[in-house]
Amino acid sequence: xxxxxxxxxxxxxxxxxxxxxxxxxxxxxxxxxxxxxxxxxxxxxxxxxxxxxxxxxxxxxxxxxxxxxxxxxxxxxxxxxxxxxxxxxxxxxxxxxxxxxxxxxxxxxxxxxx
Ligand SMILES: [Cu+2]
Numbered sequence: 517x518x519x520x521x522x523x524x525x526x527x528x529x530x531x532x533x534x535x536x537x538x539x540x541x542x543x544x545x546x547x548x549x550x551x552x553x554x555x556x557x558x559x560x561x562x563x564x565x566x567x568x569x570x571x572x573x574x575x576x577x578x579x580x581x582x583x584x585x586x587x588x589x590x591x592x593x594x595x596x597x598x599x600x601x602x603x604x605x606x607x608x609x610x611x612x613x614x615x616x617x618x619x620x621x622x623x624x625x626x627x628x629x630x
Pocket of ligand 1: 553556623625
């Protein structure tokens, strides 16, 4: 009986967080954004942290790079970049959605802090 329980537990552990080929579904990517200030940082982090499939998102204001840890079963890098663009920010080579960018406070738009 104990052996069966152990095998069962091992099976659960092995399948947890893994795809069929054994690759972890937890992936981390770094995306270059054009955040201008701390408000931008909060806006982007909040948006991503409330996105389904995101485990955590953190923006480094020094480099303006956003690090996103996500579940690759629920989300793709393309979708993450589109999400950032949809709230008005550039994400790598994805252009910000113009309307969303125009709706940001002036200081959060490109050149707003120059
Ligand atoms: Cu800002």
